[in-house]
Amino acid sequence: MNTLFDKIWDSHVVNRIEDGPVQLYIDRLYCHEVTSPQAFDGLRERGIKCLRPEKIFCMPDHNTPTHDQDKPIEDPVGRKQVDALTRNTAEFGLTHFPMMDRRNGIIHVVGPERGLSLPGMTIVCGDSHTSTHGAVGAVAFGIGTSEVEMVMASQCILQQKPKSMRISIEGKLGKGVTAKDVALYIMKMITTSGGTGYFIEYAGQVIRDMSMEGRMTLCNLSIEMGARGGFIAPDETTFNYLKGREYAPKGEEWDRAVEYWKTLRSGDDAVFDREITYRGEDIEPMITYGTNPGMGMAITGSIPEGCPQKALDYMGFEEGQKLLGHKVDYVFLGACTNGRIEDFRAFASIARGRHKAENVTAWLVPGSWMVKQQIEDEGLDKVLAEAGFEIRQPGCSACLAMNDDKIPAGKYSVSTSNRNFEGRQGPGSRTMLASPLTAAAAAVTGVVTDPRTLMD
Amino acid sequence: MKQKFDIIESSCIPLPLENVDTDQIIPARFLKATTKDEKFFGDNLFCDWRYNPDGSPKDFVMNDPSYSGCILVAGRNFGSGSSREHAAWAIAGAGFKVVISSFFADIHKNNELNNFVLPVTVSEGFLAELFASIDADHGTRVRVDVPNQTVTNLATGSSEHFELNAYKKYCLMNALDDIDYLLGTKDRIEEYENSRRI
Incomplete structure (x- = not known):
């Protein structure tokens, strides 16, 4: 109780279904070309539009070649999928960062660097590594294509609330030890199913000292621990990273946002369903x-x-x-x-x-x-x-x-x-x-x- | 796809491996389809375990005619890794209605439910006994009673209750999906949006 996860999750509950899941409001839906085409088909079959198109951002990343992106993709099947995203985003009026656009890239790299992923948000994408965006202090998790369609149709998703786990890494990391090593160490300790059913909050001195890039690496790998997502309470490192980014709030709005973001932390009396502590020196x-x-x-x-x-x-x-x-x-x-x-x-x-x-x-x-x-x-x-x-x-x-x-x-x-x-x-x-x-x-x-x- | 669930009784396909990830269920190279062609995904279910690169069959349970049925029985932590719903489409496309395991990865479990494939979580003991029963008699039948939420190994008579929330049970028994539900809540969504501070 009174964890940061509870605060963000509970403030997004639209409706509770008796003896069932909750209807959770989603602030940001990201779509890439692989897990979205069947969701768009679903909307067409039902004859409906996206409820909140301005909250949806799309870009191809999985099929894109890593050379000659200015030329058509040689693989005709991959090209068809990328073209389908272009057509679908135009038809449904969604923001699209196509190949060669200066804003294009891997969706989980682009979201934070454009200031689209912000503290306190709920963020989903048809991709398990959506957990990456937890690094900014958001509740972010991967979903299936049917769920992508749900969010397109209603800006909501039906989900059971996961349990909370806190993993604290105290002390300091030694020479040559990075966020990736921390994540691989945790996975070795708890296995790839140790986090199943949980959302993880990462805490402790090692996390506080970690750069935003390092935090994204760690949160990214939450899914490999079996967890739906992992996140880190926003702090000065987060605010410094986000300030001035394209879609981040500006001026007075920024000040108001930071004031709110500073309240996004687990209470001192927070109770987690599971708590684990490791020492940075052991990694x-x-x-x-x-x-x-x-x-x-x-x-x-x-x-x-x-x-x-x-x-x-x-x-x-x-x-x-x-x-x-x-x-x-x-x-x-x-x-x-x-x-x-x-x-x-x-x-x-x-x-x-x-x-x-x-x-x-x-x-x-x-x-x-x-x-x-x-x-x-x-x-x-x-x-x-x-x-x-x-x-x-x-x-x-x-x-x-x-x-x-x-x-x-x-x-x-x-x-x-x-x-x-x-x-x-x-x-x-x-x-x-x-x-x-x-x-x-x-x-x-x-x-x-x-x-x-x-x-x- | 959408179908009404009641009582399912069938022989099983056993897959006694742990941590079967969605990359094994359907490798990434099959994710390029832009439609939900269940036959295509079903034909390529467990492709790299099922077929050699030249398309000839490997020594794999799905290629053994002594096994059949619409129930897949798998080791713990089934469906870990990628969120690809294509894995659930492949399982459904290959004709499975139920997957029994002692532990499912979260996202995949939801994906199965959203495609009218029922994930049934059983105890390690029940699963071990079921694998043993199937090993002894490939035709071993299992009964999954959705209204009563019970799963029974008909070879031994062992039976267990399985979890399924009332909402999902109602959806499965009436062939309704979540989008049908959500589309009926537009007023509540707008009310929520208007009430937000930030």
Whole structure:
């Protein structure tokens, strides 16, 4: 009771159905091309329009190629899906950031960076990583396509209220340990179903010290813990990040908003259904060895006992094996998990003055055109080019390989994305999830490497 | 799609694996469709476990003719990962009406319900016994009684109550979906919007 989650959720309840779900008002619906076309079809079949079109923002990201975006998409099926979003948004009068628009990018990178995702909001999208937007202090969660249609039709959704969990990370993070490592550590501890049925509030000194980009990485991975979403109470870091962004309130409205946002915190007497505390000092750079993100370990560790044989067979690993020194074929930096400016700064900090290993194919994919512009403004593109890396054009890319960026069968990739499921990055692909620092260390050495050994 | 649920009795397809994620249920390359073609999604359910790259069948339970039925029985944490509703369309498209597991991922569970596939959560003990029954006799039948919210392993007679809120039960038994309900609440939505401070 009296948690921040309760406050935001309860203030959005339109109606309670007896012995059933609540009708929850939604402030922001994001749509991408993959999970929306059938929802638009549904509206047409029912002969209805979007109730609040001004609250809906759409952009293609899953199918977009990461090169030559000014040309038509070569894959005719992917092109058809992207074109369908263009047609649907025009027909229903929705805001659309098409490919090549300077505002386009991965929807979960674009939302916060445009100031569309704000504290205290309820935010949904037909995409499980909608949890990312929780970083600004919003209740944000992924939904299915039928639910997308519900929100389009009524700006509401029917949901059971999840339980509340608080995960506190106290102390400090050590050298080379990032938000990604914190998330992989939590998943290792609570497993990929440990958060099911819950919404997670992240708290503690490590979270307070974390940048907005880091918070987005952590909240993004809430779904991999099984939780519907995760969020962080807004603070000065949040306000400084949002101020001046395109859709954020301006002038007096901004002042009023901040005043309200400052009230968005769990009460001192808040009662959570579950509370967990970890120490930042106990977390090392992490890497996964299996086929779900909970199958992770400290990068210096050995594959523990009890990993399902099916996962080991798929990955070509054995129990007790160390991954340090294991050959790497691909490196992927990007995705809604780690495709922000801070991630490129981290990668470049290791790549600077070194060179890409010959055996590695590296895909560096910014999360949005805005991130790509920042990379260029900061000169990171030159640092990376000198080290043999090319910056591609923004999109979801190899995270789920719906475009051409597929890891070939049997090849090993160190990826900063969110899922190491069988076939996720292409049929037969073998994914090891890690932070941008660890990805960079693998990219310059050609093998799994502890990034701390390459840091000053 | 929309269909009225009452009592379902069927043999089962067993999938005794834990953490079956939606990328396995329907791989991302099948998400490019712009229509809800259930046959297409159903044909590609568990595609990479079911077929070799050349399309020939693999040694997988759905390719074994000794198994049949409209009930899928799966290990705990079924449907984790991506929110793709295509996974629920694939399950429905392949002819399943019920999925039995000891634990479902949240988003996928809602997606099944919204597509008139009933997720039935049972205890670990019931699930283990059911897998054993099916292993011993591939034709083992299960009865799912929606009005009474009970699930029964007809081989052993074991029966359990399962959770289903009254609202969803009413929807399933009357073939109504959430949008039908929400469209009837426009006045309440406007009232709520007018009452908001910020």
